[in-house]
Amino acid sequence: MIVSKNPIFLSQTCHRPEPDLRDSRAIHEPSGRFPKSKLMTTVGPRLTAEQIEKLFQPIFVRLIAHLEAASGGDSKLLWALRRKLAKELIYLERGTPIRRKKLKQQKFIEQKGVCAICGRELPERGAELDRADAFLGYTPQNTRLVHHECHVADQQKKNYA
Ligand SMILES: [Zn+2]
Numbered sequence: 522m523i524v525s526k527n528p529i530f531l532s533q534t535c536h537r538p539e540p541d542l543r544d545s546r547a548i549h550e551p552s553g554r555f556p557k558s559k560l561m562t563t564v565g566p567r568l569t570a571e572q573i574e575k576l577f578q579p580i581f582v583r584l585i586a587h588l589e590a591a592s593g594g595d596s597k598l599l600w601a602l603r604r605k606l607a608k609e610l611i612y613l614e615r616g617t618p619i620r621r622k623k624l625k626q627q628k629f630i631e632q633k634g635v636c637a638i639c640g641r642e643l644p645e646r647g648a649e650l651d652r653a654d655a656f657l658g659y660t661p662q663n664t665r666l667v668h669h670e671c672h673v674a675d676q677q678k679k680n681y682a
Pocket of ligand 1: 636637638639640641667668671
């Protein structure tokens with residue numbers, strides 16, 4: 522793979538803005554109702570150039586080498602390994618779709634079916650998990666179930682605060 526053998530290209534790749542956390546939401550909650558521009562509001566800490574060079578790049582280079590070695594030159598296997606890895610990395614942050622669904626159900630019961638923001642009834646489908654701390658996971662302690670509209674409005678309020 523060219524990327525692993527060309528540090529300049531790798532460096533340029535790394536300096537591109539990281540995909541926003543909200544991109545993965547679109548994948549895992551395919552309700553089609555997410556106005557991405559409104560929900561793409563979690564601006565995470567970015568790695569500094571030094572962190573990219575000293576921390577990220579060595580991991581990335583090793584990772585690519587591992588993938589290439591494991592695939593043994595089988596391009597289909599390499600593709601599948603990369604895809605699996607990408608998926609699992611997202612799950613590390615977002616939790617698996619099954620766990621998130623269970624958490625939603627748990628929250629729905631805990632909150633007696635009402636939105637934690639406006640106090641009105643939640644729909645059976647389409648309610649969203651809102652994290653108190655975006656950098657902590659989707660745990661019962663860190664989440665509340667809210668309307669999509671309430672979620673968007675609340676995040677806009679936080680961003681303008
Ligand atoms: Zn609400």
